[in-house]
Amino acid sequence: MIKRTEYLSKVYPLADGFTIAAYEREVDGYAMAKKVLSSMTKEQVIDEAKKANIRGRGGAGFPMGLKWSFMRPHPTKPAYLVVNADEGEPGTHKDRTIMERNPHAVVEGCIIGCYAIGAHAAYIYVRDELHLSKARLWAAINEAKAKGYLGKNPFGTSYEVEVYVHTGAGAYICGEETSLLNSLEGRRGEPRLKPPFPAQVGAFGCPTTVNNLETIAIVPTALKLGGEEFSKLSALHGMNDGGTRLFGVNGHVKKPGVWELAVGVTLRELIYDLAGGVTGDKPLFAIIPGGSSTPVLRAEELVHAPDEKSPLHPWHGQSVLDVPLGVETMRGLGTALGTCCVTVMAEGTCPVTAMHNLMQFYKHESCGQCTPCREGSAWLSRTVEKILDGRGTMEDIDTLADVANNIMGNTICAFGEGTAMPALGFLKKFRKDFEAYVRGEKTRKTHSRLAVEADTSVTAHAAE
Amino acid sequence: MAFALTPERDRELGEILGRYPTKMGACIPMLHLCQEQNGWISDEIILYVAEKLTIPAAHVKGVVTFYTLFNQKPVGKHQVWVCRTLPCALRGADAILHHCEKKLGIHAGETTADGKITLRTAECLASCGTAPMIQVDKDYHENLTPERVDQILAKLQA
Numbered sequence A: 001m002i003k004r005t006e007y008l009s010k011v012y013p014l015a016d017g018f019t020i021a022a023y024e025r026e027v028d029g030y031a032m033a034k035k036v037l038s039s040m041t042k043e044q045v046i047d048e049a050k051k052a053n054i055r056g057r058g059g060a061g062f063p064m065g066l067k068w069s070f071m072r073p074h075p076t077k078p079a080y081l082v083v084n085a086d087e088g089e090p091g092t093h094k095d096r097t098i099m100e101r102n103p104h105a106v107v108e109g110c111i112i113g114c115y116a117i118g119a120h121a122a123y124i125y126v127r128d129e130l131h132l133s134k135a136r137l138w139a140a141i142n143e144a145k146a147k148g149y150l151g152k153n154p155f156g157t158s159y160e161v162e163v164y165v166h167t168g169a170g171a172y173i174c175g176e177e178t179s180l181l182n183s184l185e186g187r188r189g190e191p192r193l194k195p196p197f198p199a200q201v202g203a204f205g206c207p208t209t210v211n212n213l214e215t216i217a218i219v220p221t222a223l224k225l226g227g228e229e230f231s232k233l234s235a236l237h238g239m240n241d242g243g244t245r246l247f248g249v250n251g252h253v254k255k256p257g258v259w260e261l262a263v264g265v266t267l268r269e270l271i272y273d274l275a276g277g278v279t280g281d282k283p284l285f286a287i288i289p290g291g292s293s294t295p296v297l298r299a300e301e302l303v304h305a306p307d308e309k310s311p312l313h314p315w316h317g318q319s320v321l322d323v324p325l326g327v328e329t330m331r332g333l334g335t336a337l338g339t340c341c342v343t344v345m346a347e348g349t350c351p352v353t354a355m356h357n358l359m360q361f362y363k364h365e366s367c368g369q370c371t372p373c374r375e376g377s378a379w380l381s382r383t384v385e386k387i388l389d390g391r392g393t394m395e396d397i398d399t400l401a402d403v404a405n406n407i408m409g410n411t412i413c414a415f416g417e418g419t420a421m422p423a424l425g426f427l428k429k430f431r432k433d434f435e436a437y438v439r440g441e442k443t444r445k446t447h448s449r450l451a452v453e454a455d456t457s458v459t460a461h462a463a464e
Numbered sequence B: 001m002a003f004a005l006t007p008e009r010d011r012e013l014g015e016i017l018g019r020y021p022t023k024m025g026a027c028i029p030m031l032h033l034c035q036e037q038n039g040w041i042s043d044e045i046i047l048y049v050a051e052k053l054t055i056p057a058a059h060v061k062g063v064v065t066f067y068t069l070f071n072q073k074p075v076g077k078h079q080v081w082v083c084r085t086l087p088c089a090l091r092g093a094d095a096i097l098h099h100c101e102k103k104l105g106i107h108a109g110e111t112t113a114d115g116k117i118t119l120r121t122a123e124c125l126a127s128c129g130t131a132p133m134i135q136v137d138k139d140y141h142e143n144l145t146p147e148r149v150d151q152i153l154a155k156l157q158a
């Protein structure tokens, strides 16, 4: 069901929406942070956060309140809040809208988050390319500081909070939380072995919570409404997947965009009601539900959940397009909700070419520490290329699956799974297309199409 | 003459150092400052950063080589990045890249003969909802058509 909300996005269309004046005027901004610091205990804050059922908005969907509760005061070391705004997962374009158009929600979320986990400093890690986002965040921090909402005595209390923006330098892997911490410390962005988890040994060796930027930005709203009320906005409240979040749609739709909606909207509603339907009114072909690391769905797939205990049983036999998007429901479909930004592909898109495009991405972005990931991602990319070029064999298709399976579970970080799972997804769902290339029924020149409407990509190649 | 940050950037560095509990924390922001001034990270800069932050030069070198955005050799005056990743490709990124290559007479990864423009491909720049897109220096240009690309390139070449 489509239920539009405006907690984060009310100020989006306003010319001054990113200023503190608009934030205070339009949504009573900073009132919640003031209340938290002056009249709530951190246990109360964490309790509300738990009731709000905020699933991490960074991709993994970990319960945010629970993550906060892992933080224990250390006898000698300070604690840190680190906000992940590396937004690099292909197909993800939501955090940027918050930074550019409602940066004060992030700053207020940082104040509350710091208080709840016992930190006095928050670092917002923004990918370097997002220059406007960084500028807006810094401006928001300075405005909040000038008003006395940050610093030694925020709102006249004695709970010091500082917020800083830190920048990366172009590396997708720095979105992975331990790689991000290394990068924050001034090192190569290589993921760390876990345990220890960031809550024990995080930034600069100190207890740290890493949250996605949207996760932090929605905190003031969740507390303002009350945890339970916030959670109940969601149709999946019963699956502990609460509240509202930003949903993006990109690819072959008439009106790509980002909408703030209650959790529980379906793919069909997103694609047809909000994004205006498929480009050129073509039939829908395939959907990547939440960033390139989430396995692809075919448009005509039906839900198979005959077991009454399955969370998907209520949708048994229905189209996957009619399942509410949630952490558990997408997991049930063998994919993942991920970042909640959907990539749409129309009839005519070549799935082999799509997989090749993504495998080039993973090959480029592997940090290289683990052999199965470094070599595997290169193998995947090379082998799909060989198939596309008409030099592939049926064994190559099996090799692709073998290589992907060999990555799974054999790496330091989840980048490995993030590469292997979508690869396996494409192979399983579109095996016939791979075989058609091997048999020569499809060729790069005639079928390797990604931009379906204008057919520009094929002409571009043909012209070379 | 040995490399040194301008007084203004040096003041900014002082501010940056105040944000982190360790000097090493300033490594990436400081490299950005240096690159802003010099266009790329030379060996001289690596030594300068290492000395200022009292960390080994090998560490700084390791950082520089890890991140895509640090240039390890001189580049053009302007950087044009064309996003090539799937969501952009679905909306015609290939054609945009091809168009840029033709207009500039270079391939991705190269710099025009007059040293003005370096053309490169980028991986997803968080603008998939406004694809296709290119980044020119610090600015994003979104919802592109080949005509808009012409205007943007013409401005850079002027």
Ligand SMILES: Cc1cc2nc3c(=O)[nH]c(=O)nc-3n(C[C@H](O)[C@H](O)[C@H](O)COP(=O)(O)O)c2cc1C
Pocket: A055, A056, A057, A058, A059, A060, A061, A062, A064, A084, A085, A086, A087, A088, A089, A172, A173, A174, A175, A176, A177, A178, A210, A211, A212, A213, A215, A216, A413, A414, A415, A418
């Ligand atoms: C390869 C990789 C890339 C990631 N990129 C991002 C990212 O760009 N932004 C983000 O918030 N989380 C990203 N994550 C997830 C983070 O590791 C972490 O789970 C998240 O920031 C936690 O915040 P949350 O619990 O609020 O979602 C990535 C994970 C992996 C494995």
Ligand code: SF4
Pocket: A173, A190, A191, A365, A366, A367, A368, A369, A370, A371, A373, A374, A411, A412, A413, A414, A415, A416
């Ligand atoms: S899985 Fe890949 S990205 Fe992650 S640590 Fe290993 S090599 Fe690096």
Ligand code: FES
Pocket: A090, A091, A092, B083, B084, B085, B086, B087, B088, B089, B123, B124, B125, B126, B127, B128, B129, B131, B133
């Ligand atoms: S794919 Fe180009 S901005 Fe995301």
